[in-house]
Amino acid sequence: MKDFFAEQPRIPLCFSxxxxxxxxxxxxxxxxxxxxxxxxxxxxxxFGGNKMRKLEFLLGLAKTQSVEYVFTFGATQSNHAMETAAACRRCGFKPVLYLVAVVEPDKDSLRGNMLLDALFGAEVHVVKMLPGETESEAEARAFEMARKQMHALDAAGHHCMEVPIGGSTYVGAIGFAAGYVELKEQQEAMGLGDFDYIVHSTGSGGTLAGLAAGRALCGGKEEIVAITCSMKDEAYETKVAGLANQALDQLKQSVVRVLPEDLAIDRGYFGAGYEIPSEASTEAMKLLARTEGVVLDPVYTAKAFAGLLDFMKIGRIKQGERVVFWHTGGAASLFAEPAIVGNLSD
Ligand SMILES: Cc1ncc(COP(=O)(O)O)c(C=O)c1O
Structure with a gap:
C-alpha cells in the first residue's frame, strides 16, 4: 500500500x-x-492505548520545534495524559499535566493513571471542580492556568507545546489514519477479506477522525461506528469531519473528503455520564473477560462494547456479520477510584 505518511515528522512509539x-x-x-x-x-x-498513535505524530512535530515542555489536559484519570507523560519520557520532553478532578482523587493514595503520572515524574496540577461548575468550565479554567505557566516559561526561554485534550488535532488524527492503513495491511496479509463494521469508543474525536480519513484514503467500505463515552452536542460530527479533512489536507490528499454524514456516532450508551459505570458496561466487561480473557476499561471501551452487544440484540448488527472491535486501551482505570471502576467482582 502507498506510504501516505512518509513526509510527516514522526517518532516511532508504538509496538506496531x-x-x-x-x-x-x-x-x-x-x-x-x-x-x-x-x-x-x-x-x-x-498500559498502552490509542493515544500512542497520535503521539507519534504530535511529538514528532514537537521534536522539529525544539520543544522542552509538553503541556496537556484531561480528567484526573485521563489515559491520554498518562500516555503523554510516558511518551514524553521516551522522547526526552518534560510532561506537564492539568487534570480536572471529575472524581476527587485521594492525594495520599494515588490510583490508576494518577499513580502512573506520578511514577513518570510528570508535573501534575489537579484542578478541583468549583461548586456549580460544569466539566467544560473547569477545563477552560485549566487551559487558562496552563497558558499562564506556558507564557512564563516561554518568556524565560523555554519552548512549550500545548497538546489539547485527547491529542485530538489533525496532527494527532494522522496517527489513526495510519492505524486504519495498518488494519487494511493486516487484513490483506492475513487473507481476511472485508469487515462490515469497525466499532470503537469516541471521546475527543481524534481516533474517529483518523479512522474516517484512513478509510477515505483507502476507499474502505465498512461502517465505522463510534460510541460516545459522554454527551456530545450536535456539532460533534462537523468537528470530527473537519479534523479528518485537515488531516487529509496535511497528507496532500485533499481530493478525498470526509462528510459529517459519513460518521456513525451513537450517543446511546454512556449511561449516567463520563466516568460513571452503567450496568450494561459492567456486564460487557465481565462477558469479554470471562469468554476471551480480555480486559476492557470502565470509562471508554466497556461502554462501546456494551453498545456493540446491544446492536446485536436490536438487529443493527446481524447474525454472521463481520466486526472489528477497536480496543483503544484504558487498562489503568481498572485501578482507579471505586466509583469509576464499578463492581466487577460478582
Ligand atoms: C481508552 C480510550 N478509548 C477511547 C478514547 C477516545 O478516543 P478519542 O479521544 O480519540 O475520541 C479514549 C480517550 O481518552 C481513551 O482513553
Missing amino acids: PTPLHRADRLSDELGIDLWLKRDDLTGPSA
Missing part, C-alpha cells in the same frame, strides 16, 4: 502493528465474526 485476532468463543456465542484490534497493547508500558 498491534495484534488483530479473532474472539473465537464470543463469536460463537453471539453468532458474528468478531475480531479485536488490540491498541491496548501499543506500549511502551503495560
Whole structure:
C-alpha cells in the first residue's frame, strides 16, 4: 500500500502493528465474526492505548520545534495524559499535566493513571471542580492556568507545546489514519477479506477522525461506528469531519473528503455520564473477560462494547456479520477510584 505518511515528522512509539485476532468463543456465542484490534497493547508500558498513535505524530512535530515542555489536559484519570507523560519520557520532553478532578482523587493514595503520572515524574496540577461548575468550565479554567505557566516559561526561554485534550488535532488524527492503513495491511496479509463494521469508543474525536480519513484514503467500505463515552452536542460530527479533512489536507490528499454524514456516532450508551459505570458496561466487561480473557476499561471501551452487544440484540448488527472491535486501551482505570471502576467482582 502507498506510504501516505512518509513526509510527516514522526517518532516511532508504538509496538506496531498491534495484534488483530479473532474472539473465537464470543463469536460463537453471539453468532458474528468478531475480531479485536488490540491498541491496548501499543506500549511502551503495560498500559498502552490509542493515544500512542497520535503521539507519534504530535511529538514528532514537537521534536522539529525544539520543544522542552509538553503541556496537556484531561480528567484526573485521563489515559491520554498518562500516555503523554510516558511518551514524553521516551522522547526526552518534560510532561506537564492539568487534570480536572471529575472524581476527587485521594492525594495520599494515588490510583490508576494518577499513580502512573506520578511514577513518570510528570508535573501534575489537579484542578478541583468549583461548586456549580460544569466539566467544560473547569477545563477552560485549566487551559487558562496552563497558558499562564506556558507564557512564563516561554518568556524565560523555554519552548512549550500545548497538546489539547485527547491529542485530538489533525496532527494527532494522522496517527489513526495510519492505524486504519495498518488494519487494511493486516487484513490483506492475513487473507481476511472485508469487515462490515469497525466499532470503537469516541471521546475527543481524534481516533474517529483518523479512522474516517484512513478509510477515505483507502476507499474502505465498512461502517465505522463510534460510541460516545459522554454527551456530545450536535456539532460533534462537523468537528470530527473537519479534523479528518485537515488531516487529509496535511497528507496532500485533499481530493478525498470526509462528510459529517459519513460518521456513525451513537450517543446511546454512556449511561449516567463520563466516568460513571452503567450496568450494561459492567456486564460487557465481565462477558469479554470471562469468554476471551480480555480486559476492557470502565470509562471508554466497556461502554462501546456494551453498545456493540446491544446492536446485536436490536438487529443493527446481524447474525454472521463481520466486526472489528477497536480496543483503544484504558487498562489503568481498572485501578482507579471505586466509583469509576464499578463492581466487577460478582
Ligand atoms: C481508552 C480510550 N478509548 C477511547 C478514547 C477516545 O478516543 P478519542 O479521544 O480519540 O475520541 C479514549 C480517550 O481518552 C481513551 O482513553
